Amino acid sequence: MKHPSRPLSPFLGRILLVLSGLIVSAACVHAETLNLVYPRPVSAFDHRSEYPLKLLELALAKSGTAFTLRASTAVMNKARVADELALGREINVAWMVTSREREARLLPVRICVFKGLGGWRIALVRQKDLPLFAKVRTLKDLQKLAAGQQLDWPDTAILRASAIPVETSSSYDSLFAMLTNGRFSWFPRSIPEIWAEAQSHKGQGLVVEPHLLVRYPSAYYFFVNRRDERIAWLIESGLERSIKDGSFDKLFLEYHGDVLARAKIRDRVIIDLPNPFLPPQTPLARKELWFHSEHARTR
Template sequence: MLEKRKEIRVKKFARSVFFLVLALNSMSASCVEFVRYPIPETSGDQRYEYPRKLLELALSKTQTKYQIVYPSIPMNQERQVRELEAGRTIDVGPIPTSAEREARLLPIRIPLNKGLLGWRLGLIRKGDEGLLANVKTLEDLRRVRLAQGHEWPDTQILEGSGINVIPGATYESLFKMLTAKRFDYFPRSVMEIWSELDENKATMQIEPHLALHYFYDSYFFVNKQNVKLANDIREGLEKAIADGSFNKLFEEYWGGAIRKARLNERTVIELVNPLMSPETPSRRAELWYGHVPQQ
């Protein structure tokens, strides 16, 4: 009889442990932290896909379980900065950096694109390659009509080198301005230009001989108070760098674009970036494509 009671107690205990484990697993599954990530300004804009994949990769390597969700409002760069600063609608954004933005937000100082954002080719109108055929120096470039978004750090970087930049109100409007001959040369990063050309093949081409280069890239930014998320993203990115998965994703997305750009065959005009923060990890060669630019 005593043995039977003992057996019953053991079975009850085992059932209790079983249901406790089920409950804990259920609680664990429901303890997901949502991370709000922006959507681009236009439906055809593919610039946010790679950083989203990189964010997914980084978050997959942390102990916290995260799920990325998306607000319904499209955002340009400055809108993302304002939303993050105020703690509204998004939690993280892949934003081109500047010392001013790094002061307003909390940056994770690992360049998302290994500095490719500072390698620029130019969109021009079809048949206009002769307009830039003799551009070989910064002084030559200063005589070219070019444009950038009025809120983009690129505008200040180019103006810092004495280049007169025609500002565009929105990303989409700049393509219309080029077609309408409001300017002649639209510098775009090696990552962006190929998909943008596909969208504008009827009227545009890539200028064949020139490249611009300045020390510049995007970071993931979060609100200054969101230290845990920043630390988790940083930890995940560092793990991805160490195990090679960062480079694998980079090559998957941008290897072909780099090879098509033929940077070693172009005349490269080097520009100084006056917006660069002193905290930029410029000495970590593994974070930059090609080499570490010196400024």
């Protein structure tokens, strides 16, 4: 027998309305999965992306958003990375040293990925040139020795602003060959980078110089397109949570604790350089964002 249809009770109607809302919300969450594309490493020997990528994953996980991460199809230098981000094309997130120009074109997340260590530079040199660097005590001494840098790195302008001669290349990989061939005397590398690079190129007679540390204020940020404010906010909120709960520092030391000990900062002569290109918005006053070595000797 067919029963006549009856209207839903108000109570049951409210339950169905709530359930419908939950289903719609779940669908929206799924639909709003954040799909991020970052620059592919420039070579098989380039391990510089490992830690920033892990930190980005940590920040996004802490933000509570669903996300995917994948490398770009193309390999690109920093100039192209900035162009692709600014134009909203192949990538939508990257990590780079900041500068006034980059912050004018792109949207930075002003929490330094490397806690300022990008401006703590140790020299990769030819083993036979080690005696040259053992004599360096002052900036005047250093100005006699040409450095090598990539043309589009902000560090190139920082070094030149202190009258340090710089030879440049448009290719990261070619800089190691140029150093091996004596085109310049030293390749300034950050503490997080240099040990892996020295290991990768040990067959070329390149070694980590044990005597000197060149230091200048620098910040290495995650950048996005200026229209991608939501992406920037999610990364920033996740980083802030990771700073607060200690997971940022835990990851930082997991990747860099050994190399910091290996660098023996307190045994090095430290030459401090100014960075006239550092944006004024850099949060230098937030001490928790930066690495400190209170007992390091300075010159």
